[in-house]
Amino acid sequence: MIIGFIGFGKVSQNLVKLINSEDIEFITSAENRSYKTIENIKKSNVKVLDSFKDVAIRSDILISANSPKGALGVAKDFGKYTDGIYLDLNNISPDTIFEINKHVGTLVDGAIIGKVDFNPMLYVSGNMSDELLFLREFIETRKVSDEAGDASKLKLFRSVYTKTLSALLMESAEIARNNDLEEEFFDILALTEGDDFKEKSLSRINNTLNNSKRKSEELEEIINYFTKEDLVMVRAALEKLNQ
Template identity: 30%
Template sequence: MNIGFIGYGEVGKEMSKGLSNYEVNNIFAYDPLLMDARPGILSKNTKLTYFQDANELSKQHMTILFVAVPASKSVEVWSDIRETINKETILVDLTTASSNEKNNINKIMEEKGMSILDAAILGALKVYQNAVPILVSGKHADNLIDIAPKIGMNITKLNENVGDATNFKYIRSIFTKGLSALLYEVMESAEKLDIDQEIYHSITDTMDKDDFGEIINRYIKSNVKHSKRREKEMENVSEFMKDNNIKTYMTDATISKLKDITQADLEDNLHDKNYHWIDVIRAFNQK
């Protein structure tokens, strides 16, 4: 089996290390920063060959081609290789381009009878290498999933809509990065007032008490009735933080969101008292 990478930075190098432990005969790589690099041996099974340009690489017989270039170069790369790539190759876009850009790329490729897979990396490459969790969407996702176990890859299909894997990653990032920023603001405030350990234990005790699914349900539902009161509470919190010279980025964002929830009058749309979090969100989105 031969596997290609256009763009051979951290993504390509880390995945290649893991792939070389499987029945992968050749890794083909192109990166403008590595044009003078010499061929190498990744393992007793796998050779690494560098190419002088993307088109030269795309002409090779490959089972999978991964494109892992900077997002700004993604459309350009796919446009360049669409005339030379083998139609039997599984085409995987690992870039951080937006879903709109990936849909545009897919349209470009469909003009030549091909389709890409939108792929979102959901873990640490240096930890997992080729086994990093990857979510894919696109018409031929099952083809990649069939091959994945043979080369130690951890692939999950989301659906057949190019762009949805990227949307999933973006939305998930709202939580992961947003939670990280929120915790900074919380613990910055706590440490400044010398109650950091007490706050730490109070929060962890609360979060460890219930299944996280139940926490999501409870937290979203509770604002249906209490958003107005919480607006005022958080305005007081914001003033308290400013009095202590603490920046209020996440706190002020919370106030803005609570105001939106209050203005939505969600109770008027939730007649069934046994509503679930998804009912609340649907009512909010329909406001």
């Protein structure tokens, strides 16, 4: 089996490590990639082809793991070349998934939940999602439904909570720091939230700061999709990230 990647960021790098099988070959391309991405490809056990079109043609499973704003364009450009499953793992709204489904006949909607480098869980939905359940041998995989878009909905529900919470943590910690009470702030929260609360909170804050552009795009996807919902906190979180 051949698994191809369109894009080779953190998600792709860690999937190569997790799906460890002599029966699976990984391929990608360095076409129009940054120096950093090319270096990451060299460090991974991945065969490099001349173009992403070649990757799409040869893949039994083609994985798109890019940015939310680039997901539809990637699907339009390369989804038409694959006869295999097209697994979209981008943090995008169900509307974007539905649009991708117009261009890719073998789409499976996917969502990686948790830290991709530490025991993550893969949720899949779509009428071909059963064909990916063999991945349970390498990564905990759950089928949501036969409807493409359901995995993305679950991912958005989670993001409503986690990204809004991250923005609140950033602001609370900043206020405490400005008053020279940051250490004490985390200590009193740990009394009710658990001993590892400070460690997890600082990790969440750092991850948010280091990926603020991508997380802002994900919040925009939420706002654009749930137009009939009251998203006061989500909009406030987006404003905080944009600051």
